[in-house]
Amino acid sequence: MAETPVIKIRIENHLFIPAEIEVPAGKKIKLIIENKDDTPEEFESYPLNREKVIVGKGKAVVFIGPLEPGEYPFFGEFNPKTAQGVIKVKKP
Numbered sequence: 001m002a003e004t005p006v007i008k009i010r011i012e013n014h015l016f017i018p019a020e021i022e023v024p025a026g027k028k029i030k031l032i033i034e035n036k037d038d039t040p041e042e043f044e045s046y047p048l049n050r051e052k053v054i055v056g057k058g059k060a061v062v063f064i065g066p067l068e069p070g071e072y073p074f075f076g077e078f079n080p081k082t083a084q085g086v087i088k089v090k091k092p
């Protein structure tokens, strides 16, 4: 059984860190999103078809994939001007 890769993302000062994430194509991926801010944020991605609210000082898990190679932008719906990122899916 292949292990599910885990990617950790944090939200700090209304930014996603890291803002660029590289993951392998064709695999299920577990994103653990930790919100260091006091205010809630919503991880949202239209191409990934995901949205998830992460309470202030909280954590959330979002599963994505398996995905085709390409770029999948995401943003924080509550701070869309600053909270932006992209998941880059590459052939292994």
Ligand SMILES: [Cu+2]
Binding pocket: 042, 044, 051, 077
């Ligand atoms: Cu939303």
